[in-house]
Amino acid sequence: MDIKIIANQGYWINNWIARHAEINPNHVALIDEKSDKRFTYKVFSERIDRIAAFLKKEFKLRKGDRVAMISWNRIEVLDILFATAKIGGIFAPINTRYTSREIKEYLTLLKPKVLVYENEFAEKVKELKSVKCKHFVHMGDERIDHSVNFEDMINCKEKLDIPTLVDLEDPFMILQTGGTTGSPKGAIIPYRMIFWNAMITIRDLIVPGEVTVTCVPLFHIGGYTYTLPLLFWKGTNILMHRWNPEKLLEYIEKEKVTFQFLVPTQLKTLIETPKFKTADLTSVRWFTTGGAPLTKDIVDAFLKKGVLVKQGYGLTEAGPGVFALDPKDALQKLGSIGKPNLLIDVKVVNEKGEEVKPNTAGELLLRAPSLFGGYWNNPEETSKSIEGGWLHTGDIVKYDEDGFFYIIGRKKNVIRSGSESIYPEEIEKILVSHPKIQEAVVFGIPDEKWGEVPKALIVLKKGEEISREEVIKYCENKMAKYKIPKAIEFVDSIPKTPAGKVLREKLIEKYGKVK
Numbered sequence: 001m002d003i004k005i006i007a008n009q010g011y012w013i014n015n016w017i018a019r020h021a022e023i024n025p026n027h028v029a030l031i032d033e034k035s036d037k038r039f040t041y042k043v044f045s046e047r048i049d050r051i052a053a054f055l056k057k058e059f060k061l062r063k064g065d066r067v068a069m070i071s072w073n074r075i076e077v078l079d080i081l082f083a084t085a086k087i088g089g090i091f092a093p094i095n096t097r098y099t100s101r102e103i104k105e106y107l108t109l110l111k112p113k114v115l116v117y118e119n120e121f122a123e124k125v126k127e128l129k130s131v132k133c134k135h136f137v138h139m140g141d142e143r144i145d146h147s148v149n150f151e152d153m154i155n156c157k158e159k160l161d162i163p164t165l166v167d168l169e170d171p172f173m174i175l176q177t178g179g180t181t182g183s184p185k186g187a188i189i190p191y192r193m194i195f196w197n198a199m200i201t202i203r204d205l206i207v208p209g210e211v212t213v214t215c216v217p218l219f220h221i222g223g224y225t226y227t228l229p230l231l232f233w234k235g236t237n238i239l240m241h242r243w244n245p246e247k248l249l250e251y252i253e254k255e256k257v258t259f260q261f262l263v264p265t266q267l268k269t270l271i272e273t274p275k276f277k278t279a280d281l282t283s284v285r286w287f288t289t290g291g292a293p294l295t296k297d298i299v300d301a302f303l304k305k306g307v308l309v310k311q312g313y314g315l316t317e318a319g320p321g322v323f324a325l326d327p328k329d330a331l332q333k334l335g336s337i338g339k340p341n342l343l344i345d346v347k348v349v350n351e352k353g354e355e356v357k358p359n360t361a362g363e364l365l366l367r368a369p370s371l372f373g374g375y376w377n378n379p380e381e382t383s384k385s386i387e388g389g390w391l392h393t394g395d396i397v398k399y400d401e402d403g404f405f406y407i408i409g410r411k412k413n414v415i416r417s418g419s420e421s422i423y424p425e426e427i428e429k430i431l432v433s434h435p436k437i438q439e440a441v442v443f444g445i446p447d448e449k450w451g452e453v454p455k456a457l458i459v460l461k462k463g464e465e466i467s468r469e470e471v472i473k474y475c476e477n478k479m480a481k482y483k484i485p486k487a488i489e490f491v492d493s494i495p496k497t498p499a500g501k502v503l504r505e506k507l508i509e510k511y512g513k514v515k
Contacts, residue, residue, distance in 0.1 A: 008168040013191045014085040015163045016232060021045035024234050027209075031238040031255065033247070034074040041234075044075075051083035052160035054153040059114055059135045063088030063164050066110050066174065068133075070094040070103065070125075070219075071118035073239045076139055076150060077218045078227075080116055081173065088164035089113075091173040092186070093219035097497070100127040106176055106184050107131045109377060116150070168192040174376050175221055177316040186376035187316045194228055196370040197319040200341050201229035204324060205288075210258045213238040213251050215266060222290070225261050225320035245273040256283040263500035264292040267309075271301040281305050286327055290314055291500050293335040293407065293429065313337035313407070318391055319370040323405060335429070336404040337397075344368045346405075347390070348397055356398075361408050361423070364397045365390040396423060413504065415444035415452050422454055422483050430478050431456060431471070436464040439494050443508050445487060456485035457511055459494055 012019065020029070025042035032039065039047070055061040067084045069091070071077055081091045092110050094103055103124060107115070108131060115133045117125045119140025126144050136147040143149075172194050174186040210230055214237050216222040227237050238251050243266060251257060262270065267289055270276060287302060288310035302309045308327030314320030325338030340346045347355050348362040356362040367390050374382035385392055396408040409423035416422075424442035431440035439459040444452035460466060468488045475484045489511060495503040 009165060011163050011165065013168060013195070014082075014088070014166050014172075017041065017048055017082055018045045018163075020231075020234060027234060028236045029231060030075055030078065031236065031251075032075040033239060034072075034241045037075075039075060044078075046159070047075075047079050047154060048082045048086060049159035049161060050156040051079055051153045052086040052163075053158040054156040055083060055089070055114070056087050056160060057156075057158065058148075061087050061089050061113060063166075063170075065089045065114075066092050066112040067114045067116065068092045068094055068107060068110055068112035069116040070096060070098075070121045071116070071139065072096060072241050073214055073218050073223070074118075074139075074241055075239060076116070078231075078239075079154075083160075085166075085172060086160060086163040088166050088170065090171045093173070093175070095176060095219050095497075096121070096217065100124045102184065104128055104131055106186070107133065109184070109186055110174065166191060168195065169373065171373060175219070175316050185378055185381055188373035188376055189316075190373040193319055193370050193372060196343065196368070197321050198229040198232040200319075200321045200343060200370065201226065202233050204321075204341055206230065206233060206235065206259070208234045210235040211238070211255055212236075212257055212259055212261065213240050213248055215240045215243055215248060215260075215262055221314065221316040221320055222261070222263060225290075225314065226259075243269075245270045246275055249273065249275050249279040252284060253280050258283060259285050259288065261288050261290075264289055264294070264298075265496065265500035267298050271298060276301075276305075279305075281307050286310050288312055288324075290320070290337070293337075294330065295432070296331070296334055299330050299334070311337055313405075315393060315395075317372045317385060318366050318368060318393070319372075321370070322366065322368070325404075329404070333402075333404045336400075336406050338405065339403055340405075343370070348399065358401050359398055361396050361398050361421075363411055364393045364395045364405075366393060367391070413443070415442075415454055417444070417447070417450045417452050417454070417482055420482050424454065427454060427456065427475075427479065427483055427485065430475060431458065434466075434471070434474050436461055436466045437471075438462075441494055441502055441504065441507055442485060443504060443512060445512055447486070450482075453486040454483065455487040455489070455511070457489050457491050457494065457507060459491055 020041040026040050028038050029041045029044045030039045067089055069080055084091045112133055114135045116137040119142045122142035137150055138147045139150045168191045171188045172191045173189045176184040177187045212226055214227045230237055284307050286308045290312040294311045299309050310327050311325035313323035321341055322344055323337040325336055345367040347365050350356050350362050371391055394411045396411055397405050399405045409425035413424050414421050427442045428440045431437055438461045441457045442454050445455045447453040471488055
């Protein structure tokens with residue numbers, strides 16, 4: 001037999017929870033906020049085996065079948081994830097913010113055999129009559145007809161002790177991406193990606209026995225940033241049902257959390273929570289974030305508490321652990337995503353595909369063993385994203401003479417004004433540096449002379465007032481004249497995804513017309 005086949009196959013690939021149950025049976029794997037219970041690796045593994053047996057026997061789930069799930073964070077999400085994997089099936093979590101129309105569209109793409117749903121989503125599930133799905137499983141009292149109770153799976157008398165043999169290239173899960181720009185795409189996350197992301201994380205960031213709180217939704221790649229590596233490395237995950245900054249501080253003090261990942265909006269709400277000033281964070285070695293550049297006020301707030309903050313960078317198609325900024329460089333290299341992690345090859349290219357020199361903007365390309373397996377049933381989009389083994393991220397970056405990288409913006413967000421390229425994120429950073437401005441979003445609007453010019457939407461800090469003229473004057477000495485917003489509109493809030501990303505397309509649709 002080919003040695004490559006032997007190396008890429010094995011029960012260890014989709015059965016590591018059972019291995020931990022043998023080696024570390026009494027170590028706490030999960031603390032679940034929803035049920036207010038603690039689960040050891042032994043108990044967690046037994047739950048997985050019973051659910052897997054039920055899925056295989058009652059639902060006839062086989063290798064390659066999809067199991068979709070719509071739920072907030074709770075142990076049942078990880079139960080289904082690992083039970084599905086044990087049969088060789090593919091787990092597909094659904095964004096809880098999706099409308100019935102969006103869920104229907106995504107399920108039509110996935111064609112799942114099973115749909116598991118939390119209590120509060122029963123009404124949305126009822127509206128999916130035209131979607132072909134053989135089996136439904138509910139958690140809680142609200143349900144649709146012919147739906148099976150999740151507890152029936154937990155109470156299954158049989159156990160699936162022997163997993164289905166899988167390959168590192170087989171899909172572990174499918175995560176939706178691209179939903180803010182049109183029809184959602186399903187990014188295939190193979191076992192290889194999970195394994196190598198865990199290896200990168202273990203090498204650079206964590207040690208056995210760590211404790212953290214999973215605050216980012218488990219339908220998003222950020223939800224798995226440390227959840228899976230920690231379960232791989234005998235750690236303890238605390239599953240927060242829905243984001244609650246006060247509850248996080250409570251968990252940190254009570255459970256002695258050792259590190260914590262949050263998206264930027266969560267970091268901001270955390271430091272604004274009154275309890276933050278008196279909270280005991282001495283157990284936490286560091287906080288880490290990604291998705292938007294760190295601001296000085298956030299770094300300073302944590303430094304005052306004696307806690308370091310790491311900046312990172314990841315994406316659904318390459319995994320969460322692509323870049324990392326050492327906390328000691330957080331202030332000196334403010335706004336940087338750091339340097340590539342081990343095993344990550346990077347290059348920055350111009351529109352001709354030529355590599356650029358330091359301090360020159362270009363698209364970030366990645367090559368790594370942790371790349372995704374393409375888009376589900378979408379070979380055209382897959383071929384566009386990966387060329388010659390390199391993933392085109394769509395992110396415009398630059399790197400300095402010291403090798404530190406900085407996100408400038410998204411390629412698709414670039415404003416073409418005359419012969420100039422304007423990056424909205426660059427203007428946004430300057431706008432939010434104003435002491436009266438809380439948030440800002442910049443995008444292009446049509447202009448007869450220049451084609452496009454920048455427009456800014458601004459959210460002011462509570463109780464503050466500022467005029468458009470003041471904003472323009474503030475920008476004058478900080479950016480070239482063509483970059484200064486030609487239109488400014490003040491708004492109460494800016495809509496975002498659960499991961500904290502601005503829903504830019506919705507804003508353009510609403511505010512992008514010339515008045």
